[in-house]
Amino acid sequence: MSSLKPAYDVVIVGGGTAGCVLAARLTQDPGLHVLLLEAGPARLPDAVAHPPAWPSLAASEAGWGDTTVVQEASGAPVPLPRGRGLGGSSAINAMVFARGHRTGYDSWSEHGAKGWTFDDLLPYFQRTETALGAAPGRGTSGPLTVAPAQQLNEVLLACLEGAVETGHRRAHDISGGLEEGFAPVDLNIVDGRRQSAADAYLTPALDRPNLQVITGALAHRLLFDGHRCVGVEYGADGRTHTARATGEVVLTAGSIGSALILQRSGIGAENDLRRAGVEVFHALPGVGHNLHDHPRANLVYRTQRPVPTALNNHGEILGLLRSTPDAEGPDVQIIFIDIPVPNPVAPVHNGFTIGISPMRPASRGTVRITSADPYAPPAIDPRYFTEEADVRAVLSGIRTARRIAWSSALAEWGIEEVSPGLAAVDEESIADHARRYFSSYCHPVGTCMMGEDDVAVVDSSLRVHGLDGLRVADASVIPSIPSNNTNATVYAIAERAADLLRRS
Numbered sequence: 001m002s003s004l005k006p007a008y009d010v011v012i013v014g015g016g017t018a019g020c021v022l023a024a025r026l027t028q029d030p031g032l033h034v035l036l037l038e039a040g041p042a043r044l045p046d047a048v049a050h051p052p053a054w055p056s057l058a059a060s061e062a063g064w065g066d067t068t069v070v071q072e073a074s075g076a077p078v079p080l081p082r083g084r085g086l087g088g089s090s091a092i093n094a095m096v097f098a099r100g101h102r103t104g105y106d107s108w109s110e111h112g113a114k115g116w117t118f119d120d121l122l123p124y125f126q127r128t129e130t131a132l133g134a135a136p137g138r139g140t141s142g143p144l145t146v147a148p149a150q151q152l153n154e155v156l157l158a159c160l161e162g163a164v165e166t167g168h169r170r171a172h173d174i175s176g177g178l179e180e181g182f183a184p185v186d187l188n189i190v191d192g193r194r195q196s197a198a199d200a201y202l203t204p205a206l207d208r209p210n211l212q213v214i215t216g217a218l219a220h221r222l223l224f225d226g227h228r229c230v231g232v233e234y235g236a237d238g239r240t241h242t243a244r245a246t247g248e249v250v251l252t253a254g255s256i257g258s259a260l261i262l263q264r265s266g267i268g269a270e271n272d273l274r275r276a277g278v279e280v281f282h283a284l285p286g287v288g289h290n291l292h293d294h295p296r297a298n299l300v301y302r303t304q305r306p307v308p309t310a311l312n313n314h315g316e317i318l319g320l321l322r323s324t325p326d327a328e329g330p331d332v333q334i335i336f337i338d339i340p341v342p343n344p345v346a347p348v349h350n351g352f353t354i355g356i357s358p359m360r361p362a363s364r365g366t367v368r369i370t371s372a373d374p375y376a377p378p379a380i381d382p383r384y385f386t387e388e389a390d391v392r393a394v395l396s397g398i399r400t401a402r403r404i405a406w407s408s409a410l411a412e413w414g415i416e417e418v419s420p421g422l423a424a425v426d427e428e429s430i431a432d433h434a435r436r437y438f439s440s441y442c443h444p445v446g447t448c449m450m451g452e453d454d455v456a457v458v459d460s461s462l463r464v465h466g467l468d469g470l471r472v473a474d475a476s477v478i479p480s481i482p483s484n485n486t487n488a489t490v491y492a493i494a495e496r497a498a499d500l501l502r503r504s
């Protein structure tokens, strides 16, 4: 059965980080009628608000439960969580709020994207935030209230001291995109509670008469009149519905979701579509390709001294550094984590972790539909660590992290490296451990890449190439991943998308 809803000026598909920003910003114009469709629920588990509980959320109804296909590097599939429900991944993430280092945005023009340098993005970064640290270049009146944790875990402070002791710069504002070195990072935590995109942007807009939000609504495919996108077919309450857009449809379903919706609509690489039994409507070879993410290797330590109970997000302090002196910018992140993450060697009940992640990975993979059925699981293959450069970067970070762990600042904690453990000292053993036991840092990007060449999916105004009335405006448009966690960049992209839509 199908029911026909009234037409909207703009239909937004996906109520995550980007979708909440767009819904809120566009409906500031009372003349614009907007529908936001979200597959997940409106009400999320109470644990969403409690910062230290975030690692439990991916397996709740607030997560999609995705895993990758078996990875060549590890011989095993890797969990790749993404959020489901209002707030999307910002409602289940680890709440680190940081711009990428400015150098990382320079490569966005490699496929022809124009006007997306760090300086171009700066006003949008600023528009998102009220940064309580008040460092130069930060926003002072945006919806997100961000600041480093007020009470930092002592074991993480010892790691910070260890970093400085071993010759690293103590940064002032590691969230601002201008610095390298180690510092407490800004967090999306306000008065001890998570602040998601739904909290900061969508909830204050919910009583506007020109905004309708439908949750539990899974977008199946896009509807076209010739080459103009005129709406979305979606499933809700066991029925199929149609939402019509007189202006534009904007996909904000994230790096996995947006690519899948395009592919189910017959938009993508011809081979991918045919293999899934979907008729080609508009060939665009880049859809679902260029998938990349930050893999993270972990050094897990047992301590004799009890580690204080976590009060924040577990990862309150991080560092950005270069794997080699001639790197164009910081390409490794080291994050100090106040719990021992699960490891393959031995259980650790009291301890901490140092996470090491290549920030500018070269490995590229794909996300593909496996069938035209919108409820069929996708094939997600990030191909982590298939490029040797990524292994070299992580090795450099592991060497640095071990020097920090062995510094005198941590001596009084009585530490023992459990995983990989000190039997792994030669490069090959450490590399082998990293390749086999890494986890996803949950930052997938790039599957609807912005640019002007053959593999680009959207142009510099985020319009899908060759079609009218259709844009993508989420993490999927990022051509190459920023050198830090991704959420702050997605907020800025969405703020800019709102400007682009309002102007057209």
Ligand SMILES: Cc1cc2nc3c(=O)[nH]c(=O)nc-3n(C[C@H](O)[C@H](O)[C@H](O)COP(=O)(O)OP(=O)(O)OC[C@H]3O[C@@H](n4cnc5c(N)ncnc54)[C@H](O)[C@@H]3O)c2cc1C
Residues within 6 Å of the ligand: 013, 014, 015, 016, 017, 018, 019, 037, 038, 039, 040, 058, 081, 082, 083, 084, 085, 086, 087, 088, 089, 090, 092, 093, 094, 095, 096, 097, 098, 217, 218, 219, 220, 252, 253, 254, 255, 257, 258, 261, 441, 442, 443, 444, 474, 475, 476, 485, 486, 487, 488, 490
């Ligand atoms: C566990 C985890 C930890 C993370 N930690 C951090 C961190 O600490 N700091 C940081 O900067 N970044 C972090 N990230 C990444 C960051 O949260 C994301 O980069 C960002 O939220 C992506 O925003 P988005 O709008 O592109 O997608 P999302 O926020 O994922 O939103 C996509 C939305 O679309 C919906 N959707 C998908 N398909 C459909 C469909 N067919 N129909 C309708 N709706 C659909 C989804 O349910 C979801 O709500 C983390 C992510 C995860 C999952």
